[in-house]
Structures are given as structure tokens and as C-alpha cells.
Amino acid sequence: MMQSIPQAKWLSSLLSVAMVLFSIGQVAASDGTPAKQLFGGKKLPAVMPAQAVGFYSKGCLSGGIAIATDGPYWQAMRLSRNRRWGHPELIKTIEKLSSDAATKDGWPGLLVGDLSQPRGGPMLTGHASHQIGLDADIWLTPMPNRRFSAQERESTSAISVLRAKSVVVDPNVWTDAHGRLIMRAAGYPEVQRVLVHPGIKKKLCESWRGDRRHLNKVRPYYGHHYHMHIRLRCPKNSKGCRAQNAVPADSGCGKELDWWFNVALKPKKPAKKTTKKSVKPSKPKHMMLSDLPSACAVVLNSAAPASEEAVTYRTRGSAQTAFVPVKPVESPFSMPALVPIPKERPFVQ
Template sequence: MPAHLPLSRLKTSLAAALALATLASPLAAEERPARELFGAQRLPAKMVTSPYGSYARGCIAGAVAIPTDGPTWQAMRLSRNRRWGHPAMIALIERFSQDARSKIGWPGLLLGDISQPRGGPMLNGHASHQVGLDADIWFTPMPDHRMSAAEREALPFTSMLDKSKFLTVDPRRWTETRARLVMMAASYPEVERVFVNPAIKKKLCETWRGDRSALGKVRPIYGHDEHFHIRIKCPEGAAGCKPQAKVPPGDGCDASLAWWFTKEPWAKPKPKKDAKPVKPHFVTLSDLPKACSAVLASDSPASEAEATYRGNGGTSTALAFSAGADDAGLAAGMAMDAAVGLPAIVPIPIPRPIQ
């Protein structure tokens, strides 16, 4: 492997190589960590587009890739191969990027992780982002030039927090335009949640003077001081998609936010006396919706270009895969999922996910 590769790209390449090696092992696919199986996929399942399962335990058939570059966005960390999603998510990103430039003067979006080609658990970095309905957006604006692949791997994150203080926004970095960017993201009807650091949520509660009807969608969570995380609803007609509980009424500037500024969320769990070590459990294919087996086994399109989104002013003209032989197995998997029920998962990001 070339010695000049950036560290982040080197780590991703090694992880992918490990996943490919695991696929060749004699261990049954159902017993391997699902993150290795899905992390090894380079192209989506050539099937009718549909998410299966929940945001934190599922997969997606027929995902499309957002182009690495658009007039108002650039995708980052390309070696991770996580710019895949449901066409509704990709269309929203395009529309949001255009609105952000034309309405608030944001130069353009830098896109973090969306999902893997077939969704599913990731080799590193996230608990969610599994069904193509989540997307990370950097707080760093798009630069005035088209970045090289190397620049996209190496550009550092910029935290919006004053790290010398507890949960405090840095006034030198946090701006009114960034506040407007977050609130614009939350304003779209299809957006269910926008995850930010608790300090950023508190700052919005204290300073936002515009329409506060979407403020309740802005949810505090660990990390998320260098980027924010957009989550959209299960698309209409996506029977296999398990929705998250609705956001509570109100603006969220209440006791639920105050809790983040107590010791409880940050306290280390107290070890139980005489507790035996617990063997880590890795999610396997059998833990996912049955339809995900068909998604994983499906044929791929001929190339990435064939499965790349072709939007036009927010109107999706993304490739829609035709129903075929693969969908017979998918239908059987969906029937089994309906019979046994999908697992009850709380779909929230893990603390400080890697971008």
C-alpha cells in the first residue's frame, strides 16, 4: 500500500481489506459481523429502492450516490464510500445546498457520511446511517475551489465549541449564518430531526429570533460540534422502513435540554460488584431485517456512474432500478419481517461519531 496515503484514507483502506478478507473466510455469513459484510460492498443492490429496518439497524436496496461535486456541494472523505442514500435524501441535500446559497449566502455544503452502498452497519464511525435516510453536513463552508481527493481526506474539522469551557459555544466560530443553516435544515417537512451538540441547541434556544416552529426538531446529542446530522422520515410507501418516535411537542428548550448540562450524561458507568466480563456482541446478518439478506446478495449495477443521482433543481431523475429476480427474495424477506416484527432499536447516533 503506498506510504503517501493520508492516515484517514489508509485506515479506511485497511478496514475495507479486512472486510474483503473476512468475506473469503469459511465462517457463515450469518455469523460474521454485519459491518464487515456491508462494509465490503462497493456498489448498491440493483433492486427497487427501499429502506428496511430502523435508522440504527437496517439496510437499503437501490441506493443512489450523490455526485462527488455539485454547484453547491462537495463530498468529503471519498475513500469511505459513504455518499449513498435514498433518492429522497439525495434530492433534499441538493435542494438544501441550493437554498442555503441563494437564501442565506452559504457558499456550499461539505458533505460527510450519508450511508454505505447497501446501508447496514459500518466498519467504524456510526450506529445509525444504515438505511440511507441520514446525512452529516460539516459546519465548515465549501471553499472557493474544487478540492482534490487528497484535500478532502486531510481537511481538518472545526469545532464550534470553546474546549476550555464546559459545553460552551465559541463566539469566534459560531455565527448567525450557521444558526440559520441549522434552522433551514430543520424547516423542511420531510426532515424529522437535526442532531447537534447540546451547547449548540442551547445557543439556538437563547438567541433564535425567527420562526421557532422547527426548533423542536433540533435535538441535542453527544458530539456533533463539528457537523450536524440531518435525518428524514421514512419515505411514503416504504413499508419495510421502521420510523422513529415522533419528536415531542414544543421547542425542546426545556428540562430535556437542561439534563445535558448536569453530571449525569457525562458520568462513567459505575462497575457492578462481582460483575462478570461481558463478551462484546457484534450485530450479525441474522440480527437485521430478513430483507437485508436479499439486499446483500443482490447483483450490482454495472458501475458507480449507473447508480449516481442525476438531479435537476431538486427534481429527482435518479436511476430507478427495475423489479427483477432479486426482488423475489426481497419480497420473501419482507414477509418474514412482517411476521416476526422488526427489532425495537433506539436510532440515535453514538457519542462523537467519526465523520
Template sequence: MKKNLLMILFIFMFLLGFWMAMSPAEANPWEEVQEPYLGVEQSIGSYANGCLSGGEALPLKGEGYQVIRPSRNRYYGHPNMIAYLSKLAKKTKGFGLDDLMIADISMPRGGNFTKGHSSHQTGLDADIWLSFAPEPLTKDSLESPTAVSMVDLQNYALKRDNWMKEHAILFQVAASEPEVARIFVHPVIKETLCEMAWEDRNWLRKVRPWWGHHYHMHVRLQCPEGSLNCISQNAPPAGDGCGAELISWRPKPVDETKSVVTTTKKKRVKIKPGQCEVVLTQ
């Protein structure tokens, strides 16, 4: 009798585990929404904890650019971002650059992604790949483009075979627009730009070093006028950012005599601004 009960319990636990493993993960409601919220155009909350009202879709192809991975439905932004990207692409085309490859901006109503980004929530962030498209991409190429890294990550050095003068033009034009708050790039790319001779170096202040951005640049716009609940970042430090601050990003020599202690950080639950509930559900 006891053996039978144990066998029944074992089968029950096995089936329960199998059912839990096969059950779909809890859906992210922000990713389920397919259309923008038709309210006043506003970026609400912070770049990494907010939402978007009155967002617009960037046309999938325009003068000087192509939107890649369109099936993700991440080509929505605040109207300021859509205008900025269109303006940037026209300018870079005027300088002789091939089409820009525009990647993730935001979802139709902003909000958080299940994976891939912690920011891009208010329609004010956009990724632009450092690959250019010399001709219209095929449907397959748009969905599965090849990323070209500008950095030898192991040796913390620029891949000079991949870097072109057009990249420097792209960064200068992109960062010189007044609505830009920051442009995140790998520290090696920032160092490369710092080493170049520029008549005006003011725009370099906005180019900020950040890990991971070795095959794309991440453009972040300032909070728009009228977005009273938009939370901006502090302005970057004064200067061009090419001195000691940038040097501090370089890898430190490994001291093998020191033991490394790892700690697990507790994930903080972020509560979105109250207006985001309206944006999501109405």
C-alpha cells in the same frame, strides 16, 4: 526430553499467536459491496439496524456542496436523502453560504459500518460538517478535511470565534424541510439556537441534543412512502425543546465523596430484517 517438549510447545504457541495477530480481521460484507442493489427504492429496518434497496449516489460535487472523504464510499442514500441534500445546498447557497461539506451518508446498500457509526444504515442519515468550503477543495483536502469544533468541550461553552450567523441559517433551513425527522447536535449548539430570536420556532423541535456532534450536524429523514419495512422513531416531544429537557444535558457537579461503579454491558447481537439478506447477496 521433557524440556524439549516444553520448548516445542512454547514455539508452537508463539507462532500461533503471531499468525492470529497478523491475520486480517473478518471482513464486513456490507463494506465490501461497491454498487447499490438495483431493486425498488426502499429503506429497510431501523436507522441503526437495516439496509438500503435502490440507493443512489450523491454526485461528489454539486451546486452549493462538496462531498468530503469520498474514498470511504459512504455517499449513497435513499433517493429522498439525495434529493434533500441537493435541495438544501441550493437553498443555502441562495442565502449566501459557502459550499456545504457533506460527509457520511450510507454505503451503497446501507448496512452496518465496522466502526464510525451505529446508524446511517438505511440511507436516511447524513452528516454535514459545520465547516464551509469557500472554494473547490483539493483532492488532499477532500480526503483529509480539518474539522472545526463549535464547542469548548471542557467548559461546556460555545466557541464564539468559530460560530457564525451562517450556522444559524443552515440549521433553520435544514430543519424546516418537512421530510426531516431530527437533526442531532451538541447540546451547547442547541442552547445557542434556543437563545436566538426567531419569528417561527417550530423547527427547533427537530434539533435534538446529542453528545459528539460539535463539529457536524447529523440529519435524519422520516421513513419514505413505500418503505413498508422502515422503522421510524417516535416524534420528538412537543414544544421547541428549549426548556428543562435541554437543561438536563448540562454537566452535573462532581461529588468526590461518591464512589463510581462501572459495569460492563453485554453487546446485544442485532439481527437484520430478512429482506437485507437479499439486498446484500443479489
């Protein structure tokens, strides 16, 4: 006699099969449009459990929430981009960092740049990563003691901490608080790495007098002298999230850092003239929905929150209402009237 299957397990298996079949059908239907257009066209998140799906540069986000436009120690910038969405763990981390930096490190508040799109995925412009709701750009410009207007959030520029036409830190811009902010973020266990310009990494290697155990998580990379890029580890409940390789155990202040200044950042010599007929470069291949994990088709085509609908996520062991009706931001830009935000601020004890 066939062994009976518990009803809950049977329903779960049936749902999994249905999602796979649905994904296959949606991939076929959407294969002619670049994924960045599909995901960039979504104004609100998928009403699904919070999951980071795939890799940082090839994936999507379900159940994302938006960081509030303003908080006690932060302001969100570039609202028109609609890129202030993330996994709840990312939102909690940003809010915690804003509070810690303001109350312990002498940094008045965060200016929050791009996180992810409402459903993650490739972006219409800019970043190759930021696709699974675990990346955040934090400006290296201190928050002023006033609130920016909607227009100022679009037009205000971040300030580089490097000397003009140089690869080293400008002592007239850089402060000890910059170092404390970056090292505070690197010290969080949920943070996998913090990307900064090699000049910033060099400055920290030379001047940081605090706990240096997490200096290895501060990684040099091109650009990133106007902002730091915080990347979280895959959350435990995101089984479809693909982790990045661990950072090396050493501080990264030796030969690895020297390479950036001796090779990578050296001015390139002009190419020699050649008589050969130049070959026209081929157009770059756009990432398609079929290039992403199959679950991203489900995320892309799932329902958005309705005006009175509530979705919960879990933080600190208790359910919190994530989607709550709020007044639309007074802005000349098109913004969704319903902005999912945590009902209670995670850093409040």
C-alpha cells in the same frame, strides 16, 4: 370452481415467497460473519427499487444512489470511505439544502460527510445508525470558494463550533449563518430531526429570532459540534422502514435542555477504588445478518449495476435515470468506476 387469480398478482405472490425463502437461505449461509463486514464489503448498491429497510440503527438500503462528488453548492468529503450513498429522497434533500442555504441563508456550500454504505447496513467503523440511507452528516464548516483535492478531502478536518474544553458555543466561530443552516434543515417537512451538540441547541434557544416552530426538531446529543446529523422520515414507498418516535411538540429549550448541562455533560467523578477483583468486560456482540430484517439478505446478495445497465427511480412524478457511466474520480483511493448519480439535479425547477 376455484376463482382464477390475475397473472400479475400471482407472479407477485410467487416472487414474495421466493424472496423469503432466498432470505432464509442467505441468513443461514452468512451467519458466521458480522453484518458490518458483509455490508462494508459491498462497493456498489443493489439493483432494486429504492427502499429504506428496517430502523435507522438496524436495517439496510436497496436501490441507493450516490451524491455526486461535487455540485454547485456542495463537496463530498472522505471519499475513501465510500459512504456517500443514500435513498434518493436523502440525496434530493441534501442538494435542495445546499441550494437554499447558499442562495437564501448566506452559507456558501455544504461539506457533506458520511451518508450510508452502498447497501446501507452496519458500518465497519463509526456510526451505529446511518444504516437505511436516511441519515446524513453535514459539516458545520462552510465550503471554501475552491475545490478540494482528493487528498484534502481525506485530511481536512471539520471545525468545532465550541470553545476549547467547553460545552458552549465559541462566538469567534459561530455565526448567524450557522443558525440559519440548521434551522433551514429542520424546517423541511421530510426531515424528522436534526442532531446537534447541546451547546448548539442552547445557542439557538437563546438567539434564534426566526420562525421557532421547528426548533423542537433540533435535538441535543453527545458530540455533533463539528457537524449536524440530518435524519429523514421514512419515505412513503418504503413499507419496510420503521419510523422513529416523533419529537416532542415543545421547543425543548426548558428542563430537557437543562438536564444536559446539569447532569449529562457534567464531569464524571473518578470511581472509588475497590478491593474486589475486577471483572474483565465481555466483548461486545457483533450485529449479524440474522439480526437485521429478513429482506436485508436479499439486498446484500442482489446484483450490482453492470457497466451499461440503467436503473430508474422516480422523482417529481417522472422516471429519472439513476445509474449513468461516469469517469472515475481522480483519487489515490479505490473508488468504483460507476457511480450512480441522478441524471438531473432535483433542485433545478
